[in-house]
Amino acid sequence: MSVSVRDQILVRLRQAPARAVAERPPVALPKETGLARDDRIEAFCARFAEQTGIVYHRDPARDIGETLAEICREHGIIRVISGFDSVLAASGLPDAAMGIPELEIRTQAGFADREEFAEAVFAWADAGLTGADYGVAESGSLVLAFDRNHARLLSLAPGAHIAVLPRDRVVGAYEQAMAELGGAREKPSQIAFVTGPSMTADIQGMPFKGMHGPGKIIVFLV
Amino acid sequence: MKVTTEQYRRVAAREMADEYTKSFLRLLPARLAERRKTAFTDFSDPAAARAAGAAIRAGALENLPQLLATFEKNAKAAGARVFWARDAAAANRYIVDTARENGISGVTKGKSMITEELGLNEALAENGIRAWETDLGEFITQLLACPPFHIVGPALNIPVARISEIFLEKGLISRPEHDPVQLGLAARRFLREKFRHLEMGITGVNLAVADSGTLINVENEGNIRLSKSRPRIQVAVMSLEKVVADMPDAMHLIRLLCRSCTGQQVSAYVSMDTGPRKDDEIDGPEQLHIVILDNGRTRIYEDPVTRQALRCIRCGACLNACPVYGQIGGYPYGWAYSGPMGQVLSPLLLGFARTRDLFSACTLCGKCRDVCPVGIDHPGLMLYYRNRDAVGDPDFRGTGAPRPEKAVYGAYAIIAGHPLLWRVFGAMARRAINCYARGNTIGKGPGVLKGWFALRDLPAPPSRSFRDQWKRRHPAPHAARPASGRKQP
Ligand code: SF4
Numbered sequence: 215m216s217v218s219v220r221d222q223i224l225v226r227l228r229q230a231p232a233r234a235v236a237e238r239p240p241v242a243l244p245k246e247t248g249l250a251r252d253d254r255i256e257a258f259c260a261r262f263a264e265q266t267g268i269v270y271h272r273d274p275a276r277d278i279g280e281t282l283a284e285i286c287r288e289h290g291i292i293r294v295i296s297g298f299d300s301v302l303a304a305s306g307l308p309d310a311a312m313g314i315p316e317l318e319i320r321t322q323a324g325f326a327d328r329e330e331f332a333e334a335v336f337a338w339a340d341a342g343l344t345g346a347d348y349g350v351a352e353s354g355s356l357v358l359a360f361d362r363n364h365a366r367l368l369s370l371a372p373g374a375h376i377a378v379l380p381r382d383r384v385v386g387a388y389e390q391a392m393a394e395l396g397g398a399r400e401k402p403s404q405i406a407f408v409t410g411p412s413m414t415a416d417i418q419g420m421p422f423k424g425m426h427g428p429g430k431i432i433v434f435l436v
Numbered sequence: 437m438k439v440t441t442e443q444y445r446r447v448a449a450r451e452m453a454d455e456y457t458k459s460f461l462r463l464l465p466a467r468l469a470e471r472r473k474t475a476f477t478d479f480s481d482p483a484a485a486r487a488a489g490a491a492i493r494a495g496a497l498e499n500l501p502q503l504l505a506t507f508e509k510n511a512k513a514a515g516a517r518v519f520w521a522r523d524a525a526a527a528n529r530y531i532v533d534t535a536r537e538n539g540i541s542g543v544t545k546g547k548s549m550i551t552e553e554l555g556l557n558e559a560l561a562e563n564g565i566r567a568w569e570t571d572l573g574e575f576i577t578q579l580l581a582c583p584p585f586h587i588v589g590p591a592l593n594i595p596v597a598r599i600s601e602i603f604l605e606k607g608l609i610s611r612p613e614h615d616p617v618q619l620g621l622a623a624r625r626f627l628r629e630k631f632r633h634l635e636m637g638i639t640g641v642n643l644a645v646a647d648s649g650t651l652i653n654v655e656n657e658g659n660i661r662l663s664k665s666r667p668r669i670q671v672a673v674m675s676l677e678k679v680v681a682d683m684p685d686a687m688h689l690i691r692l693l694c695r696s697c698t699g700q701q702v703s704a705y706v707s708m709d710t711g712p713r714k715d716d717e718i719d720g721p722e723q724l725h726i727v728i729l730d731n732g733r734t735r736i737y738e739d740p741v742t743r744q745a746l747r748c749i750r751c752g753a754c755l756n757a758c759p760v761y762g763q764i765g766g767y768p769y770g771w772a773y774s775g776p777m778g779q780v781l782s783p784l785l786l787g788f789a790r791t792r793d794l795f796s797a798c799t800l801c802g803k804c805r806d807v808c809p810v811g812i813d814h815p816g817l818m819l820y821y822r823n824r825d826a827v828g829d830p831d832f833r834g835t836g837a838p839r840p841e842k843a844v845y846g847a848y849a850i851i852a853g854h855p856l857l858w859r860v861f862g863a864m865a866r867r868a869i870n871c872y873a874r875g876n877t878i879g880k881g882p883g884v885l886k887g888w889f890a891l892r893d894l895p896a897p898p899s900r901s902f903r904d905q906w907k908r909r910h911p912a913p914h915a916a917r918p919a920s921g922r923k924q925p
Contacts, residue, residue, distance in 0.1 A: 238491035416573035427658025
């Protein structure tokens, strides 16, 4: 039997002469890993805002649904498609949202197939509502791990993305978030770091938001 | 994509005469270089951060066969299909066949240098499959059929009027539009339809993580995420050197890549796929095909000197640092890879015969090496190429130096090896050269030297050699002087 291309390539690579590699200098994790919880959250919010992300904080004295209603009002959002990931579910927001009369809410679980779902996220929804598995202070990034309760397109196809982020899920560096997610029994098929809205500066270096993905990204800290 | 590396000189001359390109090049590279520098100040020790980047990439290359095998095993375990392609033709054939089997007539594409190297769009078109570039800059260059000007912004230099014209012609807008934002939004509307309906997405790969079988893409627009999330079929094309050992290594490289590329701490989107979607997910690809491409890279790998070229993470920092790129822009490099990155890669991938001008057009100033986040020694490599070319190394398709050049250096070697010949030759040459002196400088030379003097002056040699002058000042015979341990001049 003839040798496969794969084996030919690997054999050639294995037979190539070895070369000594310089020792790797130790590189400290970003300084945000050394911050206390509240400072970390503050650093996250500052970085997130630098990227024109918008931050809302949960007011414990108010009903969580009320704040969501306010967010949507302020940003002209009426039609929302919501995921049902563990973070979002734990926040109680999906249920609370159902009680807001001026919003039209559909949940991802309510779609029969991917076509119907895609049509809705592309053409119907003003915003996608999801949980964020982690916030990373070093760059103000959200970490989203996708699964059957958290579709990829929710944070991508509609014009706005609202992400619920628990305060105790803000870590200092990417490595910390990835270590937590990598330890899970079932590995997500896709993980995304989202840092600010979709953007481009490809025409004459003129920056603008909302090139292909959402032009607006809102984090709701709970 | 058509290779035009042979036309380097012609295109460079054209670009240097182009006022628009010139005004553009006065701004862009300097601005990007400045942003990069600022971004690196986040690292507690920027030099160590770069050294670590170099060590990660060098270490990954030393373990390349193991890492590739591990990556393949883990990607397959997660449900991906892996295809090894010896060359561009094999990769294109596999992708075309995959499209055909699935009844695909159109695909969305994320920006990727590797598919330009493959000439994939052309291969798909020949088979009746329309490929839509979806990165805004890449989309514009595709419509205009021009090569990328800069790796970060392939169409950054295109005037709005020209974009407006082509968008009108293709029906994206109904009247002339000169606002970049409105033009961008018109492209968004147009491409959104493609994203919504096309069932195959093709992307490149920034990094592949061996110990989890994960593919990583870095971008700002969201077109890559869309290409990986909406269609039923996803094809990821990676050259075989993209693999690193684990996630922490990948995270450090992402920090370096984004800062070196656009001066961002991180791009808007970093997406990491491990296998296709799970059965119970409502979006994401049902099939994930990973094409691992060789296309001459095992040969680059086999030579321990050229191996370092495979460390490149395509950040583009070297373009912004290069004084030559700063004069001529991206077009003269004639292929997917421009600037020092292209001067290093294209000769290895295409052979020297077609790319000699690329590695000749370098002043060896080393600014590219100083900014490279993975420690590539571009000037060292280009010297190596010049040497391999001069001796006519068949491995590089070097043709050897031209005969007259060989004859001149051969004669020079003989003269320089014999003190008497050297003295006679020196005296003659001195007199001959000084015929052309004006005051203390020589500004032109005869015959073949004309070209050399076109851009340079030479200080006129003094009428007597050093040895002559020494003898006059110290008339005592050398042998009588106490030995100072110094060699005879
Ligand atoms: S060779 Fe250039 S593009 Fe490649 S990593 Fe180095 S600086 Fe970046």
